[in-house]
Amino acid sequence: MSSPDINEDDIALVTEILRSGQLSIGPYLEKFEALIADYVGARHAVAVANGTAGLHLCMRLAGVDDGGEVITSPFSFVASANCILYERGKPVFVDIDEESLNIDTRLVEAAITARTRAILPIHVFGQPADMDRLNAIATRHSVTVVEDACEALGSEYKGRKVGTFGQAAVFAFYPNKQMTTGEGGVVVTDDPEWAKALRSLRNQGRAEMGGWLTHDRLGFNYRLDEMSAGLGVSQLSRVESLLGQRSAVAARYHEALKRIPGVRPIMPCGGTTRMSWFVYVVRLDDGLPREDIAQHMAAQGIPTRNYFPPIHLQPFYRRDYGYRPGQFPIAERVSATTLALPFHGRLNDQDIERVCDGLARAINAVAPACAGAAV
Structure with missing residues (x-):
């Protein structure tokens, strides 16, 4: 990752x-x-x-x-x-x-x-x-x-x-x-x-x-x-170089993902004049089963993560503090559709293509009607 x-x-x-x-x-x-x-x-x-x-x-x-x-x-x-x-x-x-x-x-x-x-x-x-x-x-x-x-x-x-x-x-x-x-x-x-x-x-x-x-x-x-x-x-001493490399990887992901329907990256918005890329997260359309897609990618040797599960639905928050589903619907809806892809500053074009091809194959496998992505 x-x-x-x-x-x-x-x-x-x-x-x-x-x-x-x-x-x-x-x-x-x-x-x-x-x-x-x-x-x-x-x-x-x-x-x-x-x-x-x-x-x-x-x-x-x-x-x-x-x-x-x-x-x-x-x-x-x-x-x-x-x-x-x-x-x-x-x-x-x-x-x-x-x-x-x-x-x-x-x-x-x-x-x-x-x-x-x-x-x-x-x-x-x-x-x-x-x-x-x-x-x-x-x-x-x-x-x-x-x-x-x-x-x-x-x-x-x-x-x-x-x-x-x-x-x-x-x-x-x-x-x-x-x-x-x-x-x-x-x-x-x-x-x-x-x-x-x-x-x-x-x-x-x-x-x-x-x-x-x-x-x-x-x-x-x-x-x-x-x-x-x-x-x-x-x-x-080289932090700007490190940030620049990560930004370049994010830009290459943006471009490669354009051909995959049902997937959109998290992008800078609002007052953000510079986004420092910590992870690279995409959102899947509501009809795409995130967990199934993640499993298909894992079977191809491509790790992903569901960044982030809502804090209030973590087991001990529900058990000890009484939180329940439905209290923060936007956070819950977003959480159910986010998928973090492998990301660091030294990913090359071949790495990014492999991840995006794997994502396209996973979507085709679990939701072919939503796909049509070029692989």
Whole structure:
């Protein structure tokens, strides 16, 4: 489904760090943070163990507590809602816009209550959410905005990079992301007090100037190691090239899919002036049986994924919190028709043709009346 783009410079730098003997809390962590802050356009960056850790820390700083509510989308990876539960808060799901697949800003204001602590938009698949409307709503109601930008490094909303619209934003660098640190994430913010608190919270609650065994607050071990930070430094040195390669692969997919009826790709829309391609997702017409198509593609050796199952219909959300089908119909309808195809920046034309031919054959096999695709 994906493949990290690792070159010899990446390997050499990580090897150099291993030989240095300083494997944690060293110079590459600081360098990585400075480079990320500069790239995004934020004043501060605090690297953490993964994107989920970053989201968790932001929920704590946003004041989420027992019963505190956070308005967010049900169409996302489950971590975006789990981070609210970690603080004993309540995810308040709002249905999505069918074109952008992001939270529907027309529904957000009605979901705000006296218990609302934050709005957590997800820039799903690298498509920016409508941040102007969300920030206007948040300002009217004095609630915090945290951007889940874990899938969106380099994306731009109205010409401005995501990660600079909220009180804080979180990026992630798992191996399927636009760039990777193996595991790892970063929180960016313009607020020096948030940055100070984030550095303490990720490091077992130690103060920046305190002793190693002095803990000012309840914290976590959410540190990012030096090897991961060094890999991030190396990857950032060519991040625009990495993004460009992924964009070129997406463009080749767009062209190849034009000949397959019943299939349409997710495309930039709304205020998106640059989409940073995290995965390549298509939507199938309602009459096409997605699971059967996926099985036929798997039989051809072509993996796919149903990005994303709605969070509220995950088994433990239904069991523990009483969610049920039908509560967020657009997210559920979209989820039933989305299919992620193999995607990374080094796919060549032959790879893309093989995937698209396999998709056309699968559609012909399961729904020949809907097909007629050229194979």
